Amino acid sequence: MKVRTRYAPSPTGRMHVGNLRTALYAYLIAKHEGGDFLLRIEDTDQERYVEGATEIIYRTLQETGLIHDEGPDKDGGCGPYVQSERQKSGIYLQYAKELIEKGEAYYCFCTPERLESLRREENGETIMSYDKHCLHLSKEEIEANLKAGIPYVIRQNNPTEGTTTFHDEIYGDITVDNSELDDMVLIKSDGYPTYNFANVVDDHLMGITHVVRGNEYLSSAPKYNRLYQAFGWEVPVYVHCPLITNEEHQKLSKRSGHSSYEDLIEQGFLTEAVVNYVALLGWSPEGNREIFSLEEMVKEFDYRRMSKSPAVFDMTKLKWMNGEYMKAMDPEKFYQMALPYIQAVIHKDLDLHKIAAMVKTRIEIFPDIAGHIDFFETLPEYDASMYCHKKMKSTEETSLQVLKDVLPILEEQEDYSNDGLYKRLMEYVNEKGYKTGFVMWPIRTAVSGKQMTPAGATEIMEVLGKEESLTRIRKGIEKLSK
RNA sequence: GGCCAAUUGGUCAAGCGGUCAAGACGACGCCCUCUCACGGCGUAAACCCGGGUUCGAUUCCCGGAUUGGUCACCA
Numbered sequence: 001m002k003v004r005t006r007y008a009p010s011p012t013g014r015m016h017v018g019n020l021r022t023a024l025y026a027y028l029i030a031k032h033e034g035g036d037f038l039l040r041i042e043d044t045d046q047e048r049y050v051e052g053a054t055e056i057i058y059r060t061l062q063e064t065g066l067i068h069d070e071g072p073d074k075d076g077g078c079g080p081y082v083q084s085e086r087q088k089s090g091i092y093l094q095y096a097k098e099l100i101e102k103g104e105a106y107y108c109f110c111t112p113e114r115l116e117s118l119r120r121e122e123n124g125e126t127i128m129s130y131d132k133h134c135l136h137l138s139k140e141e142i143e144a145n146l147k148a149g150i151p152y153v154i155r156q157n158n159p160t161e162g163t164t165t166f167h168d169e170i171y172g173d174i175t176v177d178n179s180e181l182d183d184m185v186l187i188k189s190d191g192y193p194t195y196n197f198a199n200v201v202d203d204h205l206m207g208i209t210h211v212v213r214g215n216e217y218l219s220s221a222p223k224y225n226r227l228y229q230a231f232g233w234e235v236p237v238y239v240h241c242p243l244i245t246n247e248e249h250q251k252l253s254k255r256s257g258h259s260s261y262e263d264l265i266e267q268g269f270l271t272e273a274v275v276n277y278v279a280l281l282g283w284s285p286e287g288n289r290e291i292f293s294l295e296e297m298v299k300e301f302d303y304r305r306m307s308k309s310p311a312v313f314d315m316t317k318l319k320w321m322n323g324e325y326m327k328a329m330d331p332e333k334f335y336q337m338a339l340p341y342i343q344a345v346i347h348k349d350l351d352l353h354k355i356a357a358m359v360k361t362r363i364e365i366f367p368d369i370a371g372h373i374d375f376f377e378t379l380p381e382y383d384a385s386m387y388c389h390k391k392m393k394s395t396e397e398t399s400l401q402v403l404k405d406v407l408p409i410l411e412e413q414e415d416y417s418n419d420g421l422y423k424r425l426m427e428y429v430n431e432k433g434y435k436t437g438f439v440m441w442p443i444r445t446a447v448s449g450k451q452m453t454p455a456g457a458t459e460i461m462e463v464l465g466k467e468e469s470l471t472r473i474r475k476g477i478e479k480l481s482k
Numbered sequence: 483g484g485c486c487a488a489u490u491g492g493u494c495a496a497g498c499g500g501u502c503a504a505g506a507c508g509a510c511g512c513c514c515u516c517u518c519a520c521g522g523c524g525u526a527a528a529c530c531c532g533g534g535u536u537c538g539a540u541u542c543c544c545g546g547a548u549u550g551g552u553c554a555c556c557a
Contacts, residue, residue, distance in 0.1 A: 277494095
């Protein structure tokens with residue numbers, strides 16, 4: 001049978017990295033087997049619906065390369081793929097009624113007030129379990145209530161004795177007492193299905209073979225089994241993904257600042273790196289490789305190698321991985337992407353290609369660029385003590401001497417290419433019997449005003465050009481002469 | 483609190499009864515070097531705690547501890 005998985009997000013905002021990973025795994029499981037990956041929009045909660053959120057979903061899937069085979073915009077014969085549209089056709093109510101016929105569900109007319117009285121507080125958490133009050137309503141009472149237009153929901157009728165076991169590919173068999181199974185709402189009083197119900201109905205109708213979802217649904221999974229059984233449907237393969245947490249081992253929240261894909265992109269991360277990194281949180285390939293393109297992941301992915309325990313989202317490692325992608329990137333593409341960050345700092349007419357190349361192996365994320373190249377634009381204020389460097393054996397005195405020696409040489413020098421400058425300066429170095437750094441350190445300091453730079457002295461001068469380089473060196477001499 | 487799950491270095495993780503317990507990030511050190519980075523080499527750093535089972539447990543079983551998830555007319 002052809003593998004079919006789906007990603008079924010709610011349009012409530014940006015795509016959380018946990019959701020992104022779930023979507024990724026669903027995609028990989030399907031594609032690894034040559035199956036189909038579908039997109040279904042679960043918008044049954046009109047209150048939480050966020051304008052534009054559906055577009056974010058499309059865009060994110062597009063950018064990350066998780067291309068769906070079927071979805072609202074790609075009819076594969078299982079449509080509609082938006083739950084609110086499916087709802088209009090009345091399918092959920094129809095299936096719920098089928099369950100009522102079978103005695104697996106029942107109408108509930110309980111008021112919010114009565115429900116409220118069922119709540120209790122436990123460790124600051126409000127918890128509630130329904131008492132099957134309306135299960136015992138007579139046929140006549142139900143008819144009367146319905147006729148009177150009293151608002152109702154439809155609840156699942158779960159047994160109170162025995163146990164239910166369901167199987168998860170990652171977590172194995174999980175058995176719970178049926179007494180733990182609450183009579184969850186299937187159809188809300190507004191006529192919309194709940195997530196739990198719509199999910200089961202739609203997954204079945206759309207022929208989903210592997211249900212890939214977050215581990216937070218693990219505890220409600222037994223109820224799903226009961227639903228499938230009640231319908232007499234085949235239970236799909238469940239693949240629950242371990243949680244992704246923040247550094248404090250708490251569920252990633254919007255507050256984390258890096259909880260969504262778009263947050264990360266705004267922070268200067270590359271899509272490929274984010275996808276690659278997130279894939280490795282909760283899954284490990286065979287062997288020691290860590291850098292994978294999406295295509296390579298499709299080939300390698302085996303959900304049996306997923307882990308059960310939650311993983312901390314480690315920004316430090318993501319940054320490292322991003323740096324790896326930066327270094328591996330095509331130079332021209334890197335230049336294009338880095339350009340806005342460079343131009344935010346450099347307004348002079350300098351060779352931006354060269355500057356981009358300098359910075360390529362030195363940054364992890366794009367915003368790092370500014371701190372590396374700001375000195376090209378203007379020479380920062382710096383202290384004369386910066387000329388002292390014990391390893392280069394240079395002091396303020398020796399630096400002054402070197403700069404004075406070198407100034408006329410550089411004034412004469414016509415070829416301001418990196419190679420040309422280096423060659424000429426090395427002549428001076430050799431002539432004097434100095435160490436290279438002894439001469440280069442003061443020059444680089446004068447020309448950049450910084451402790452560290454993304455390039456050597458001569459390379460910087462090449463970009464700065466003769467005039468500016470000389471100005472800065474003279475300024476250095478002046479500073480050291482005081 | 484009930485239920486469920488998880489538990490290997492700071493983090494991601496390999497391991498699936500016998501290993502000096504992989505690898506990666508990070509940290510630290512060395513080399514390379516016109517600074518910093520890149521690159522190369524290396525060091526430190528872990529099986530939550532008890533009981534079993536077994537000739538032998540990180541690995542299997544049972545308890546405990548800890549952490550997390552869940553207990554909505556949200557998904």
